[in-house]
Amino acid sequence: ETGVTQSPTHLIKTRGQQVTLRCSSQSGHNTVSWYQQALGQGPQFIFQYYREEENGRGNFPPRFSGLQFPNYSSELNVNALELDDSALYLCASSLRTYNEQFFGPGTRLTVL
């Protein structure tokens, strides 16, 4: 059984640029959630995708967007990067009817 994987591991961007982060869900899981974890903070819920549709969103602006593909993998896109977007971005997969999420190792984004 393959766990949740994320790419890239690290990324450095400059303010105003756009970034795409990728996540492959655990085998058999149909739901992907994205979280932002700023330094010294707990993860904050960005949004969730279920069967390719957005299924809930946290308090993040529209420049944070996402996709889920038929194989249940997912992308997180962030436009017009700001310095405060520097964080660890975590992806978690789950089965829709269960409340247990499995996390990937994260992508560390640095915005200069």
Place this chain on the structure above:
Amino acid sequence: AQSVTQPDIHITVSEGASLELRCNYSYGATPYLFWYVQSPGQGLQLLLKYFSGDTLVQGIKGFEAEFKRSQSSFNLRKPSVHWSDAAEYFCAVAFNTDKLIFGTGTRLQVFP
């Protein structure tokens, strides 16, 4: 608003000593409750969860947690800490959804 409080930012214990990490939540109904552990530069690993039933929950790595409805608490315990337990610990809740709300975390340091 729904929230999770971890009052201890940093805890230091000696190896072999007992451990208790505190977690309180604010919400009228009983949520689903979780404890996660995060090692430096890593994603989150689920230690244990409470959905219903027995209020004392056993998890991995020798951890347990007790749900106390009257105190809206879900404290994590371990009778004897090992040096490898040094990490960041996060309490999280979910209210009738699978979208997690995290506390700010407790950093555990273990001295030999």
